[in-house]
Amino acid sequence: MATRNHAEAQHNQRKAAMPTVKQKEAAPIGDAKNRKALEDIGNMVNLRIADGKPGHRPITSFGAQLLANAQAAAAAKKLPKQVALPSDGTTKNKSPVKNSKPEVIIDISPSTKQKKNQEKKSYHASSSKNKVHSLSSVLTARSKIACGIQDIDVDDDNNELFMSEYVEDLYKFYKLQENFFRPRDYMSSQVDINAKMRAILADWLIEVHYKFELRPETLYLTMSIIDRYLSVESVLRRELQLVGVSAMLIACKYEEIWAPEVNDFICISDRAYAREQILRMEKAILNKLDWCLTFPTMYMFIVRFLKAAASNKEMENMAFFYAELALTHYSMVMYRPSMVAASAIYAAQCNLKKSPPWNKTLQYYTGFSANQLLECAKHMVSFHSTAPNSKLTVVYKKYSKDELGGVALRSPATKFVED
Structure with a gap:
């Protein structure tokens, strides 16, 4: 009799310790969070912040690779998925929750990258080999050979930067454009300057260009801007150097990657002009040239x-x-x-x-x-x-x-x- 009462007491204690359905519904969300983390591992882990708002933490690329390897090994061995454990330590069978979206695993192993690089190389090689020349280019090449003219662009077909397909048409366009931007004989209309003053200015600008280690395009564009501006505007003798400094500033902004600052030109001209004068002349030159700086030099x-x-x-x-x-x-x-x-x-x-x-x-x-x-x-x-x-x-x-x-x-x- 005592043994029976003792067994019933233990049964009642065990029953009281097991949570009811309502208690399960009102249980803390920590268990659900753990279970959710186990079920959704490999995608996004749903976190609880202190104020109760959910947050998202992405899985790192290294962790994703480890997860992908583990899942691949599990699929090969046909291992059953792990089941989350309740908080009381007892096991309970529960069907795994299926994700609404299938998991997409991207393999980022070095072998995959190498394969992609090889595919790109083979694609570019095949595209360069299968390059189709137009009929006009073929006829032009044959006429050059017949006339004893060497084709200087024949070795540039595989380099797109040389534009070998239409570089001759480009220079034909340059020759047409140079006639529209040619400066006229302007010294006869200039009252306060002459050709000798222009030569002194050009000589000084070449020295400035060399000391600043600027690109060669900058020097030729500078002199073209000066001649074009003097063709349409009369300049005083004291402002001729200012025109040259402002023209080089414009050319530097157009051609250089790291253009000299206005203060550099102020120092190189021995502070003959203020910053406001250089900027005012720069604006005057650009307005007179209609802001057109793209012309053949x-x-x-x-x-x-x-x-x-x-x-x-x-x-x-x-x-x-x-x-x-x-x-x-x-x-x-x-x-x-x-x-x-x-x-x-x-x-x-x-x-x-x-x-x-x-x-x-x-x-x-x-x-x-x-x-x-x-x-x-x-x-x-x-x-x-x-x-x-x-x-x-x-x-x-x-x-x-x-x-x-x-x-x-x-x-x-x-x-x-x-x-």
Whole structure:
């Protein structure tokens, strides 16, 4: 009898310890959170913040990879899913909760990345091999071969930056545009300045450009802006340097990645102008030019023509030496930028005693024959002859340095050009 009463007492205690249905519903959410975390692991873990608002914490990429490996191993062994344990420590069978959305596992292993890279390489290789040339390009290439003209863009087909498919059309457009932006003979209309003052300004700007280590495009754009502005506006003598400083500031903003600041130009001009004066002149220049700064300069043509000449470093330095000499002389403004660039190549070829100095390839890509360039090239050779004794020696000293090959120290090709 005592044993029976003791068994009933233990049964009542166990029954009282087990939670009822209402008690389960009113139980703390900690158990549900644990169960939910076990069921949804690998996706997003639902957290409870102190104020009772739910939050989300993403699983890290390393954890996702470990989880993916574990799930793959479990699927291979067909292991049953783990069942959450109640808080009282007893086990109870419960059907697993199925997620409404299927889990998507992304494999980020190195092997997958390598496969993707190989697929990209094979795609690019196949696309480059299957490149289709237009009928006009094929006919043009055949006509060049028939006329003895070397195709200078044949090795650039696989490089999209060279635009070999339409680079010739681009330079045809440049030649049309240079006629619209050519400065006129403006010195006759200028009252307070002359060609000698412009030469002094150009010589000083070339030195500033060299000290600031700016891009070559910046120098040629600066001089083009100055000539275009002086063609439409009369400038006083005391403001000519201000025009040059403001023009170089505009060109730097257009061409440079890290353009010099206004204070740099104030210091380089020995504080001859204030900040407000430079900015006011900059605005005046842009308004007079209608904010149009995209036009062909001599530099655009000379880099193309050097490629047609199959130039080396010495040839490049010599051509740029003649081109910068041309920038300092007002008499070269009357020529088109493409003709000045081609004449610089012709004079450099003569100075280096290339035989012949002009061939069919150069004539095709420049659009000028040797007879058309002769007069302009003679001017450049004469500039070279007088450069050592000139008062404006910046260009001569610059190209006399070893870093630029000392090409200015070579004897001028006066006789070779005349022959």
